[in-house]
Amino acid sequence: MSLKRQLFLLGLLTLVLPWLALRYMAQVDSTLRQMRLVNLQELTENTRRLLLQNQALTQRLQARNLSVPATFAAPVVADVLVDGYLTEWPAFNGRCVLSVCQARRFMALPTSIQAQWLSAKGADDTLYLAFRLTGLTPVLYQPQAVSDAVILRFDDEQFKLQAARSGGGFVQRKTAGQGRWQRDYASEAFWRIDNNSEAIAIEWRLPARLKNKPFSLAFASAQLGYSLFASVNNQPMYWAFYESSYADSIAPLLGPEQRLMVFDARGYPLVEVGALALGYGLPTLGVGHSWLMRWYLYFFNKPAQHYQKPSVPLAEGTVERQQWLFNRIAPVARVTVPIFTAPTNAHAQPMGWLVMDRQESRFDAMLAEVYSEFVLLCIAFAVVVVLVLVGFASLHSWRIRRLASSAQRTLGEQGELSAQLIAQNFKASKSPDEIGQLSRSLSVLLMRLSRQQAYLRNLAGKLSHELRTPIAVIQSSLDNLDAQGLDQNQAKYVKRAGEGAKRLSRTLNAMSAANALEQSLSTVERERFDLRALLGDIVAAYQGVYAPQVIVIKRYDEVTAEHSEPWLFEGAPELLVQMFDKLIENACQFAAHNTPIHFECARVFDTRQGCECIRVSICNVGPALPKGMEQQVFDSMVSVRAPTPSTRERERHSKSETAKPLHLGLGLYVARLICAFHQGSIRALSEPYHDDSHNGLPHESNILAKVTFEILLPITR
Amino acid sequence: MPKRIAIVEDEIAIAQNYCDALARHGYEVSHYCSRPEAMKAFAVRLPDLAIIDVGLGDEAEGGFDLCRDLRVKAPILPIIFLTARDTELDRVLGLRLGADDYLTKDISQVHMLARITALFRRVDALSAPQQKSELVACGPLQIDTQTLRVNWALHPIELTITEYWIVLALASRPGHVKNRQQLMDAANVVLDDNTITSHIKRIRKKFKAADGAFDAIQTAYGMGYRWLPSHS
Numbered sequence: 046m047s048l049k050r051q052l053f054l055l056g057l058l059t060l061v062l063p064w065l066a067l068r069y070m071a072q073v074d075s076t077l078r079q080m081r082l083v084n085l086q087e088l089t090e091n092t093r094r095l096l097l098q099n100q101a102l103t104q105r106l107q108a109r110n111l112s113v114p115a116t117f118a119a120p121v122v123a124d125v126l127v128d129g130y131l132t133e134w135p136a137f138n139g140r141c142v143l144s145v146c147q148a149r150r151f152m153a154l155p156t157s158i159q160a161q162w163l164s165a166k167g168a169d170d171t172l173y174l175a176f177r178l179t180g181l182t183p184v185l186y187q188p189q190a191v192s193d194a195v196i197l198r199f200d201d202e203q204f205k206l207q208a209a210r211s212g213g214g215f216v217q218r219k220t221a222g223q224g225r226w227q228r229d230y231a232s233e234a235f236w237r238i239d240n241n242s243e244a245i246a247i248e249w250r251l252p253a254r255l256k257n258k259p260f261s262l263a264f265a266s267a268q269l270g271y272s273l274f275a276s277v278n279n280q281p282m283y284w285a286f287y288e289s290s291y292a293d294s295i296a297p298l299l300g301p302e303q304r305l306m307v308f309d310a311r312g313y314p315l316v317e318v319g320a321l322a323l324g325y326g327l328p329t330l331g332v333g334h335s336w337l338m339r340w341y342l343y344f345f346n347k348p349a350q351h352y353q354k355p356s357v358p359l360a361e362g363t364v365e366r367q368q369w370l371f372n373r374i375a376p377v378a379r380v381t382v383p384i385f386t387a388p389t390n391a392h393a394q395p396m397g398w399l400v401m402d403r404q405e406s407r408f409d410a411m412l413a414e415v416y417s418e419f420v421l422l423c424i425a426f427a428v429v430v431v432l433v434l435v436g437f438a439s440l441h442s443w444r445i446r447r448l449a450s451s452a453q454r455t456l457g458e459q460g461e462l463s464a465q466l467i468a469q470n471f472k473a474s475k476s477p478d479e480i481g482q483l484s485r486s487l488s489v490l491l492m493r494l495s496r497q498q499a500y501l502r503n504l505a506g507k508l509s510h511e512l513r514t515p516i517a518v519i520q521s522s523l524d525n526l527d528a529q530g531l532d533q534n535q536a537k538y539v540k541r542a543g544e545g546a547k548r549l550s551r552t553l554n555a556m557s558a559a560n561a562l563e564q565s566l567s568t569v570e571r572e573r574f575d576l577r578a579l580l581g582d583i584v585a586a587y588q589g590v591y592a593p594q595v596i597v598i599k600r601y602d603e604v605t606a607e608h609s610e611p612w613l614f615e616g617a618p619e620l621l622v623q624m625f626d627k628l629i630e631n632a633c634q635f636a637a638h639n640t641p642i643h644f645e646c647a648r649v650f651d652t653r654q655g656c657e658c659i660r661v662s663i664c665n666v667g668p669a670l671p672k673g674m675e676q677q678v679f680d681s682m683v684s685v686r687a688p689t690p691s692t693r694e695r696e697r698h699s700k701s702e703t704a705k706p707l708h709l710g711l712g713l714y715v716a717r718l719i720c721a722f723h724q725g726s727i728r729a730l731s732e733p734y735h736d737d738s739h740n741g742l743p744h745e746s747n748i749l750a751k752v753t754f755e756i757l758l759p760i761t762r
Numbered sequence: 763m764p765k766r767i768a769i770v771e772d773e774i775a776i777a778q779n780y781c782d783a784l785a786r787h788g789y790e791v792s793h794y795c796s797r798p799e800a801m802k803a804f805a806v807r808l809p810d811l812a813i814i815d816v817g818l819g820d821e822a823e824g825g826f827d828l829c830r831d832l833r834v835k836a837p838i839l840p841i842i843f844l845t846a847r848d849t850e851l852d853r854v855l856g857l858r859l860g861a862d863d864y865l866t867k868d869i870s871q872v873h874m875l876a877r878i879t880a881l882f883r884r885v886d887a888l889s890a891p892q893q894k895s896e897l898v899a900c901g902p903l904q905i906d907t908q909t910l911r912v913n914w915a916l917h918p919i920e921l922t923i924t925e926y927w928i929v930l931a932l933a934s935r936p937g938h939v940k941n942r943q944q945l946m947d948a949a950n951v952v953l954d955d956n957t958i959t960s961h962i963k964r965i966r967k968k969f970k971a972a973d974g975a976f977d978a979i980q981t982a983y984g985m986g987y988r989w990l991p992s993h994s
Contacts, residue, residue, distance in 0.1 A: 517867035521779030586984025
């Protein structure tokens with residue numbers, strides 16, 4: 046992984062900053078909310094104290110508390126259409142259940158029967174009743190027969206609702222004075238039987254004059270043979286509803302975005318003042334802030350419950366005294382405090398409850414802006430840090446790459462180093478940082494390596510020079526000793542010593558030859574000559590010198606069809622001959638028994654160099670080049686190919702030590718030097734050799750390979 | 763009267779060995795360890811042949827200086843460099859200074875004696891009276907075997923003795939390839955391959971100085987050299 050990518054990934058860690066900012070915001074927000082709750086609690090307590098000074102309100106509360114049992118007539122939002130469909134009763138979910146008290150006492154209501162009812166009060170004080178009964182088989186009105194009926198009793202009058210058909214119904218009224226049922230047209234009712242669900246749905250509108258009269262409600266079932274009562278033992282119930290007459294006295298106590306609800310001791314609301322900015326009433330947040338705050342609230346600090354009005358009746362046991370509710374993006378603080386007429390102990394029953402809701406949407410909007418700016422600042426900082434880190438990494442990565450590239454350029458094709466190459470391609474950085482230090486150290490290292498390489502290159506020459514004199518002493522001493530007239534045994538040992546000295550001398554000559562050639566290359570003069578003729582001449586000479594080794598020559602021209610056209614080449618012919626001498630000598634040394642050496646030369650157009658080239662391939666069958674050493678064989682003092690059994694045998698049978706070939710690994714090095722002098726290239730290839738016809742030395746065939754040395758010499762015009 | 767050979771060599775052991783070997787072959791040998799010592803002796807009497815080491819004591823190139831001085835004093839005195847320095851540069855410098863041969867110290871006594879004999883034989887041949895004057899003409903080339911003068915297109919070419927024999931050997935049989943051994947025999951010298959190549963190069967240079975288009979000496983690669991018949 047590149048340095049830039051590593052630092053980029055490291056830089057991504059700075060993205061933890063926005064997260065930490067959000068966590069910090071959450072902590073601050075939590076503290077602020079707690080403070081706001083405390084503040085609201087104090088405000089509600091103060092409001093309670095003020096309300097207790099309102100005699101009318103407290104007396105009304107006390108009066109309502111005495112009016113038991115009671116039913117809460119929820120205010121209807123719109124006019125109720127008395128049609129038996131119950132569509133105007135969204136809260137019709139069984140919160141009020143008809144209890145059972147029947148002729149045959151204490152009989153439990155069968156579980157298959159469900160009976161529910163609700164009451165409501167319109168803005169004009171019109172009263173509404175709604176019933177939903179399932180599991181009962183309706184028995185419609187028929188004269189002289191028992192039928193179902195809803196009976197509503199007041200202390201001085203009673204109403205009876207019956208239905209003669211599945212959709213419809215008629216109300217009869219009987220007063221204490223009249224004593225008989227009469228059709229009542231002041232109220233309106235509709236009885237609808239849904240055959241699909243086998244449910245009886247009833248809506249009943251009553252005149253406003255009944256709102257202060259306690260009543261009892263019963264459903265007389267002809268099927269059951271007894272009645273279902275809305276109150277225990279069919280006790281008279283009192284209506285409970287919002288009494289707006291007290292709102293005016295309470296409203297001045299409230300600020301904006303506050304709502305106060307007063308509940309009586311039974312949990313039924315008495316009065317509701319104020320309003321919250323719900324829904325579209327919320328202050329507009331900036332687009333940039335809105336999404337961020339929504340996201341923040343959603344993940345970090347969203348109150349657990351959605352906002353809704355207190356349930357009716359307010360159940361004391363489940364009331365939370367302080368809580369936050371979630372209303373879109375603006376949380377709502379709610380505080381519930383009991384109302385006591387006088388200081389009492391903790392177990393005293395309250396006279397009622399105050400529920401104060403407060404929404405501070407403007408404050409929340411302001412907070413959102415502050416928080417958003419803070420988070421955006423953190424994100425911007427993180428992005429800037431990442432960009433700076435990536436830029437920093439890019440700069441250093443570029444410096445390191447440049448350093449590596451410079452170091453690579455100082456190496457020649459064969460990995461050689463020279464002070465000239467280093468001076469041309471490597472400039473040590475002057476930067477005081479670690480990379481600069483590395484650059485300077487590398488520069489020193491390269492210089493030392495180049496000196497070491499130069500020393501090694503000259504070592505052979507120096508060594509041969511230093512050893513030549515003692516060898517001359519030994520050689521001349523042996524010659525003199527031989528001239529003394531030795532006996533047979535002495536002459537034998539002197540001869541061996543002489544051969545050893547000669548071999549050592551040959552070794553020294555070979556070692557210094559490459560060095561001498563390298564030094565002489567700078568003074569070699571180039572001339573223009575026919576390389577085609579030269580190659581023909583030398584191969585003819587090789588065929589004579591290395592007989593019986595078969596050397597097959599093949600010459601062709603890919604550039605022109607004129608095959609006898611001279612290949613005019615500018616170079617040093619003596620050096621080229623020396624190079625081919627080394628290569629052909631190498632090929633002959635390693636050629637397997639009875640295998641020819643192919644000397645193939647051609648004038649070709651090399652597309653890579655974009656010019657005409659002379660390509661010479663010298664191919665022999667012999668031991669393979671070790672894998673990965675195809676280029677190293679051209680290094681100085683590298684000898685990697687093991688001779689074949691046949692060549693080893695030839696060496697073993699050499700007449701004397703001096704005739705044995707030397708394997709110093711300098712021949713191919715010399716060839717490379719000469720090739721480089723002519724701006725050419727040389728390479729070695731080793732391919733598997735399969736030739737079934739070859740039966741000279743079968744035990745060699747499994748280790749043989751087709752080894753080719755290919756030289757490409759560009760023709761400079 | 764035995765030939766007098768002077769060995770200028772700072773390595774006592776090797777000098778003594780050569781002295782013994784040469785004395786055994788009937789030469790009168792003198793050994794000098796340094797250039798001043800040798801010059802002092804040569805001022806009194808010149809040897810018939812001088813064998814000089816390049817590095818003499820503290821003088822890294824004392825042998826070259828000695829050769830230069832000696833050549834001034836005795837233009838035809840055979841001089842052989844016998845040294846451990848075998849670079850092409852040293853070899854060329856030595857021959858340019860007028861040495862007749864340049865040997866490295868790993869040469870065997872037999873080989874060295876052969877070269878010394880060949881050199882003496884050549885000197886003898888030069889000093890012997892010519893049976894008859896002969897003018898060899900080969901195109902623009904004219905060789906006076908009496909005065910050992912060579913002309914190319916009437917321009918005199920200054921050749922050393924060895925170079926003269928090589929040119930004569932090539933030009934006397936135009937078109938025939940003379941290998942290195944044949945050239946050595948003709949020149950009455952024993953030279954190694956590199957030295958023959960160096961001589962040929964120098965000969966070509968000298969002719970090209972007179973005629974830029976000179977290309978009469980052709981290399982028969984792997985075999986030797988030939989004088990092109992077209993220039994005959």
